[in-house]
Amino acid sequence: MKFLVYLMLVLLLVPLQTTLLPHLSVWNIKPDLGLVAAAFVGIFAGELEGLLVGLAIGWVLNMFSAGELWISLLTNGGVGVLAGFLGRQVSQMTPITVGVGLLLVSLVSGIFAAMNFPHLDTSQMWWMIESIVFPQACFDGVVTAGLYWLVSQRFDVARLRTE
């Protein structure tokens, strides 16, 4: 059952990220729903599932991107593991802590990706961080906080995490 849910999640993320989100982008920046999904799976299902689902999301989304596969795998898989670890260590998880956490992770992974971007000099790399990486990290943080708030309104998140 869980496998089917994860399969549906991965399959639906592709059209959502590539077809629908471009319509909702702000200044041509859209949130990375793959990162958000991997973080949620990590928080609620633990490191191992966060890692596996994050890797699957990274791989499948990379098939529809011009980007490097290894960055996508490391980023999404890493977020799944990290979210699982933090979900276990942090006792009071609020929408703000989750949002800020993902903002920071998205920022770090975006800077890492920008540093590995081919043919970029320092000024171009800074331009990319200012214009793409930072706004996207903010967007990711806001979307994650909003989704976590929605989930916490509907379910008992503390119970979901400890069950």
Added chain:
Amino acid sequence: MAHSRTPYGARRLALACFALLVVALFLLPNQIQGLLQYLDGPVGHVVRVPLEAIASIDAGVADRWAQYVALQGVREENQQLRKEIEWLRGQHNQLREAAAATERLTGLLSFKEQALPAMVAAQVIGRDATNRYRAIILNKGESDGIKPDMGVVTPAGVVGRVVKTTGASSVVLLVTDPNNAIAGLIQRTRDEGVVEGTQQGLARLKYIPLLSTLRDGDRVVTSGLVGGFPRGLVIGTITRIDKEEGALFQSAELNPEVDVSRVEEVLVIQTSYGQSTKAGAGADLLGKSAP
């Protein structure tokens, strides 16, 4: 501290798997990439189903919006377009005359006839999954004969180049992406250069000889020397020239001919000029029907 139901062994396994993945990606990057690309084909076919379903709903909604809701200013636009058609008819007649003259002269000079390239029509079903690249996703892939490095165009001009394919889809890096490089030449002066995208979403012709007499408004076309494009496809129009003191070359900013943010259907060039054996096997750029 929250107590997750994840057993301690599973946590250790997750961390071990992640560490192993990091090591494997650094030590055997090509092998890992090759293995996953081998699986891309069947997975791509599965992912294509929801992707195409949502893309067709999206296109349907956009069509309805364009046909019934966003009709403001259509009358004025229609009048403007009628005037443009009249002007283009005149241009068309002149060009037909010029084409006939060129054909006669070509025959006289015994030039080898250039075959039309073979093309595949494809629909745009999405945009790059990340924000870092300017790329579009097409609904045709390896099973339709599309391979990396093939050129992608519309009747208006160059769109980009295929960089990645799965069984049923392909990713096209747009001409406006800084990672793209296409061999181009200035139509009027015949000076060659390399067209690259800019971070602002435009394009730039680089490595133009210092003695070139280029000017604003000059058109830049593909040179056909390298890559998947035949000669003479329009890339863009020069809008600004940059000539720095002491530099070995000059460069020019281009306004791309195709509005890549709105492109919906494209043609993928499977063979360039000279590789195609029969003109009839290729599709006419202007006459090709929608996919």
